Amino acid sequence: MLATTSVFAQSEHSAIAQQINCDRPQGDVEARTCIRLRYEAEDKRLNEVYKQLIAKLSKEEKALLAEAQLGWIKQRDNTCEFQVYRNRGGSHFSGFLNECLERATKQRTAELEKYLQR
Template sequence: MKIDLKKSRSLFWSIPYGIASLHALLAIFGTTSVFAQSGRSVIAQQINCDRPQGDVEVRACIRLKYEASDRRLNEVYKQLISQLSGEERSLLSEAQLGWIKLRDKTCEFEVYRNRGGTGYQDFLNECLERMTKQRTAELEKYLQR
């Protein structure tokens, strides 16, 4: 899985310290804020999530994989809800909101002992991805009925 991130023109890119400083800054500030703009990143690089290079790319790929699974879940949910009417639609909506709370609390519990550690957010995103894929498979079964 290759992901192209677009470069935004800014004063930052004219800093004379080069890419080594950029990697140092990312290590200090983390990756979440850098990649949170869903496709519109400040960093110009190509990340190959099949072979990530270094911690920054590994963390970015873990987050991107969770985000992709979440987008897929939303697509399947929209397909399913569009086929329902009235009470079924209301029940699914309530069930999905309950599932989101369950998923989030389950993952918080699962990674609780890692809080404060450098891998905490990665472990959390991996759990969120796993549970999101499971829920997507459940909803896909309802589509096949």
């Protein structure tokens, strides 16, 4: 349902993260890599919260949440694409896009966490 990273990709990202000090990235490439890694970490956190929440729901609630989540993903992706559209083709496009995706994903994770507390 939600985007997940393969085991191979996770181990690859871990190796990249170990080689780069994201507290002090050296140059644009490392900065964009760190931005992407932050978004991917937030996406992983969202998936974990989603799984915890879905486990607590009734069958009907699960179906509603799954539908809502798919709609949210589409809206998030479209909104972020729109926000950074004028940067298309530029060297910083992927960084701007991943920053937007990270912000939106972090916000959605907080929303889902509120449902966990009920």
